[in-house]
Amino acid sequence: MKYNFNETINRRGTGSIKWDMGDTLMELGYAERYDEDTLPLFTADMDIAVPPCIVDAMHKVADHRIYGYTLPTKEYYEAIINWFGRRHDWVIKQEEIVFCPGTVFALGVAVRAYTEPGDGIIIQRPVYTPFTTTIEGNGRVVANSQMLVNEEGYYIADLTSFEEQAKKPENKMFILCNPHNPSGRIFSKEDLRAMAKICKENDVVIIADEIHGDLIRQNSIFTPIVKVADDTDHIVTCTAINKTFNVAGLHATNVVITNPELRSAFQKELGMSMPTPFTIGAVVAAYNEGEEWLEELKTYMDETIDSVIDFCKQNLPKMKCVRPEGTYIFWMDFRDYGLSRDEIRKKIYIDANVILEEGLMFDPDQGAGFERICLSSPRPMVQEAFKRIANQFKGM
Template sequence: MYDLKAIIDRNNTGAAKTDKEFIKKLLDLNYYDDTISMWVADMDFACAPEIIEALHKRVDRQIFGYTTQTEEYKKSIIDWYNRRHNMKIEEDWLVFSNGTVSAIRNCLRALTNEGDGVIIQSPVYYPFKREILETNRVAVDNILIRDENNHYTIDFKDFEEKCKDPNTKMFIYCNPHNPIGQIWPKEDTQRLLDICAENNVIVFSDEIHCDLIREGESFTSALNLKHQDTLIVATAVNKTFNVAGFHITNLVIENSEIRKKLNDYTGSISISPYALETTITAYNKGEEWVNAVNKVLDENLDYMDKFIKEKLPRIKFVKPQGTYLVWLDFSDYPEKGQELLEKIADEAHLILESGSMFGDAGKDFIRMNIACPLSVVKDALERLYKVFG
């Protein structure tokens, strides 16, 4: 029913993923006419046709004035998270934000002070640290422990010590975790929540990849566990439905004091008519599309697993449990860091991201986004094989 094989030309749309100058400036990599871009975390699949149709209808209404978060809007979010994740969200707990990263920045500013410590678990989505530093807070790194099979675990002893430091005020959790692709077991999440609650540390649980998980895997939101008092959960239409350009994030905050502090800081953030229509349609009618996307991601990863084992065994690869991001261990190759990325960009004509962007702990890795048609994944792997096989 959904065409997830089509290759859609994103050039000249301002898409960050394929914008030559932007890529040069941000990543210092060359983008050629036949380059395949597999870096920033958005998908190359056409948006759900249900959403496109709703947006067409909205455009036909011709007026795009101030828009409110209607009952239908809130209900669509509540119903989705109840249906898909058994989360019991109350209407009052929803706080709209223009994106997840800006929500993090606002929470840092509203709920902590300059100089306060904020825990992250690297290697992790790099804007977490950037936002902490840019708001003059201190990034406190509870580095993940990696075993010889590239399976990561949480260093709880170190986490607890860091939480006990009276300067520590917030923890930014990533579950499913970008870039390593692991879904944290609910026992781990509970333990982290317990430690944070004991030490009065606010938890910002970024769960925006939670709808994009592999067949057979399950995800438990922090909201379904004990100690909600210090919890902020980020959900995002952005990620699930590939509409990041519309900036639609909804925070779930049960604690009214935290909500008030955040709202006092941001003032009212208004939603665009596109965000309203997209959210309602996505959550009410987009389920089959998400299921279809997850199926393609499963197929892409199965293909990749086999290909790498057979043809590129020096690259170590663990199938992610969640996200559409692949964390490739290139430690067996002599090229490192930017030199490696340049080789990939100039010889394989692929734009990938250096693991070191996600913290020193990621320096031997490369992140690859496989949310694209299988034919593109195949082409990209053949290109890697030509250079590294």
């Protein structure tokens, strides 16, 4: 490999949520223990250096010595348009792109722009926690269409309950997570087409969070929902380099909205929002020059994930997991160990000293006994975390 993804970079002292915020994590109940031996593998950013093209771009911006107000440049738009055209066969027009400082931020804007307090918003649990907090924090109501799961732990959309929810007049929006966090599922084209059609027929706006769409397994295929929908005027898609190129701190989200009315409502709610010069530099560099790095990273991630699955078969035999098709997020079902929530927490969070995210955060009804880990650190660190966790479940 050309890039050394095994390199460990010390992130302490940088304000990293994972590596510096122990007191806050304990205050929020994320962790009961946090010290210099803690492995915090809970949040979805990578402990892996960004591609050199982004480092060079950051140097170039820094060396300019003026960091004034900036707006997306022609080069910025072209980089996005070329990337999605080249990699996803998706033709985006410049005027359809709206910059937004972060994807969760964009979800909040969309919720306020397209729904009223008290309206219902469909999500598919278990799902990324900020979907729920954004909906409820804005006075809207969660309308859950629970994902279906088979014996092996493979999740798919439940189109029957989805349609039931979409038909309820109070439900005005659907937030799609594809690839799906935390299950790692990439929705099939058929399911995406069906969900788009159901939403169209029932006047439900779709906010497609496709932030993980570029970081998938080498043999997986990801299709943006707009590519399979018969009609795209009810679809708003959030794309970003934040996960793919490990620049979440630059908040580089681009929202694609083909319908001019939806676009202007979004822009009105968004207000004045400008990318930093660093964000512009990173987007241009990532999309124009980051492809080779990304392909290597994907291979590295595949190998990490496969090594974890092999290890778990041998050493955590009762833990159920499925190879994620997209994302580096790994969803683990510990229910067959028959332990209480406190017992699982003690084993993993205190005795193994590894911080994960509890299933209940993703699904308050059916998430008990599940844990989410991000396999986005150098492989030796990930393997160490699994060794520690397996030690706690030895002989059970």
